[in-house]
Amino acid sequence: SQTIHQWPATLVQPVGSPLSLECTVEGTSNPNLYWYRQAAGRGLQLLFYSVGIGQISSEVPQNLSASRPQDRQFILSSKKLLLSDSGFYLCAWSWGLAGIYEQFFGPGTRLTVL
Amino acid sequence: AQSVTQLDSQVPVFEEAPVELRCNYSSSVSVYLFWYVQYPNQGLQLLLKYLSGSTLVKGINGFEAEFNKSQTSFHLRKPSVHISDTAEYFCAVSENNAGNMLTFGGGTRLMVKP
Numbered sequence: 399s400q401t402i403h404q405w406p407a408t409l410v411q412p413v414g415s416p417l418s419l420e421c422t423v424e425g426t427s428n429p430n431l432y433w434y435r436q437a438a439g440r441g442l443q444l445l446f447y448s449v450g451i452g453q454i455s456s457e458v459p460q461n462l463s464a465s466r467p468q469d470r471q472f473i474l475s476s477k478k479l480l481l482s483d484s485g486f487y488l489c490a491w492s493w494g495l496a497g498i499y500e501q502f503f504g505p506g507t508r509l510t511v512l
Numbered sequence: 513a514q515s516v517t518q519l520d521s522q523v524p525v526f527e528e529a530p531v532e533l534r535c536n537y538s539s540s541v542s543v544y545l546f547w548y549v550q551y552p553n554q555g556l557q558l559l560l561k562y563l564s565g566s567t568l569v570k571g572i573n574g575f576e577a578e579f580n581k582s583q584t585s586f587h588l589r590k591p592s593v594h595i596s597d598t599a600e601y602f603c604a605v606s607e608n609n610a611g612n613m614l615t616f617g618g619g620t621r622l623m624v625k626p
Contacts, residue, residue, distance in 0.1 A: 430612050441602065441618040442556075488555055492612035499544045499563065499606050501614055503555035 400425035404489050404504040411511055417462075417476040419507050421489030424470065429491040431472040432501060433464055436486040448472060449494060484511045514539040514605050518617035526625050527595055533588040533620045535603030545586040546604040546614065547577055556602060562586065573597070598624045 401424045411417060423429050433445040444457045446464035454464050461480060465473045472489060486508050490501040519534045537543060544563050548556040560571025567579040577588045586603060603617040 442616045444613075447613070486553075490556075494612075499612055500546060500558055500561055501612060503548075503557070505555045506553070508553065 400491075400502065402489060402491055402502060402504040404487075404507050406507060407505065408508045409510070411479050411509065413481055413511055414478045417474070417479050417483070417509070419474040419487055419489075419509075421472040421474075421504055422470055423472075423491045426470070426491070426493070428469060428494045430494050431466060432490040432492075433472065433474050434488040434490065436488060436506075438485070442488065445474070479511045481511050484509055514543065514607050514615050516603050516605050516615055516617035518601075518603055518620045520620050521618065522621045522623060524623045524625060525593055528592050530591050531589065531593050531597075531622065533601050533603075533622065535586045535588065535617055537584050537586065537603075537605045539584075539605065539607055542608040544606045544608065545577075545579060546606070547571065547575070547586070547588050548602045548604060549573075550600040550602065550619075552599075559588070559601075593622070593624045595624050595626060597622060 403422050430449050432447045434442045435445055436442050446456055448454050448466045451466055462476050486506050488506045489504040492501045515538050517536045525531045546561045547559040549559050550556045559575050560569045562569045562579045570576045575590050577586055579586050600619045600621050602619050604614040606614050
């Protein structure tokens with residue numbers, strides 16, 4: 399079976415500090431990977447998605463970046479955090495095959511920028 | 513491009529009462545439809561999905577949804593709710609030519625009262 403991990407679970411960072419959130423998937427190969435942000439009381443905003451190693455598409459211009467150094471590893475980064483970066487960050491994966499449509503979500507990382 | 517509207521941001525209901533959470537979408541092509549549930553500080557869990565076939569879809573935890581193409585709706589229902597159903601519910605749509613990309617609605621908070 400497939401599992402998805404995210405860490406850390408919670409993070410409190412000062413404004414201007416760097417960020418690195420990690421997501422890994424087990425039990426599958428060549429998945430599509432996604433980063434979402436969920437601000438307090440709001441829906442999900444797609445930040446980045448990746449269909450393969452080194453292939454990153456950005457949905458929203460911002461001070462965040464993403465990387466996929468390995469097939470099942472997806473990293474969300476920032477060089478300098480802003481207050482507006484606070485939120486709940488969710489990683490998700492889907493099969494990279496045609497005909498399979500749902501996304502499977504990780505447990506999330508709660509980021510608070512002070 | 514598709515969009516998803518969840519008409520109610522919050523739905524209060526008493527335990528053992530029936531509930532309907534509304535979801536409408538807009539798209540110029542065929543779509544696949546999903547309902548996810550999110551418990552506090554957790555990731556999203558798939559409740560049910562409509563890909564094709566019967567328009568009445570049954571999911572986990574006693575939930576069901578009906579796809580209505582003419583009304584472009586995919587409302588979620590449960591005949592008798594429990595306290596444990598208190599959560600955020602998200603409707604999502606994927607166009608059949610968009611791979612695994614999902615567009616989410618803004619979410620509906622279901623609050624079940626004793």
